Amino acid sequence: MRLLKHGSKVGNATVIVDIIQKGNPEIRPGTSMKPKKITTHNTGNASKGANAKAHNTYIHNLASYHPKDTTHVSWHISVDDMCIYQHIPFDETAWHCGDGSGVNSGNRTSIGIEICENPETNTRQAEENAIALTVLLMKEFGVGSIDVVPHQHWSGKYCPRVILKRDESFTSYRNRVAAAFSAPKKEEDELKFSSPTLKSETETSLLSKAHRQIIVDAAVKAGAYSSWVDKLANGTLTDADVLGLAVKYTVAVNK
Ligand SMILES: [Zn+2]
The missing domain is CATH 3.40.80.10 (Peptidoglycan recognition protein-like)
Structure with a gap:
């Protein structure tokens, strides 16, 4: 319980x-x-x-x-x-x-x-x-x-x-x-x-959760939270999206 x-x-x-x-x-x-x-x-x-x-x-x-x-x-x-x-x-x-x-x-x-x-x-x-x-x-x-x-x-x-x-x-x-x-x-x-x-999660799923959290954190910093996170939630986030987010994120943190 x-x-x-x-x-x-x-x-x-x-x-x-x-x-x-x-x-x-x-x-x-x-x-x-x-x-x-x-x-x-x-x-x-x-x-x-x-x-x-x-x-x-x-x-x-x-x-x-x-x-x-x-x-x-x-x-x-x-x-x-x-x-x-x-x-x-x-x-x-x-x-x-x-x-x-x-x-x-x-x-x-x-x-x-x-x-x-x-x-x-x-x-x-x-x-x-x-x-x-x-x-x-x-x-x-x-x-x-x-x-x-x-x-x-x-x-x-x-x-x-x-x-x-x-x-x-x-x-x-x-x-x-x-x-x-x-x-x-x-x-x-x-x-x-x-x-x-209970630590019953597999390492793979822990890794993927960590990746998801990094994307969420980056999207918050890049000021584009909902579009990225919605795509992540819907399973429609592509590699190109992640690259785009990385660019936005880099611009945002260097402002
Ligand atoms: Zn309710």
């Missing part, structure tokens, strides 16, 4: 690990997962009091119901400006992407982070906490910043709606993640997971 360390601090938030019960597969399917992406959501609940704690209570209630009384809905993390609640282990699937149960679906391959949008939550701080957690997860599971995606990526749903509405796309949030990822490593980061890190 891959869990955060209960009581640790991530960003400005205190981590509370409160895993939901097994039994209702529409909430906790129990299918094992090797996380390849991290999916960002807003809760869609702007009611007073709809903070991370309330969402933890909500998902615990759902998990206790009979499947006939629920629909497929669950996620790994709820975060607000004060707290990060983990409801489902990171190495298990959840139902948060609205794209079914195919082996390459978001539901089967990604960790779901719900950012609260209740009026008492400081949105900026909640996002900073989510970003700090996202960076920890990227390092833990070998996920690059191009694989930090909005819910919209999977099913087209307009989510995370607060971020998409404010920034007009997911790009600036992803840039904030990439910048936080590139910040100097903190020693205590490794202490924020409760079980030992």
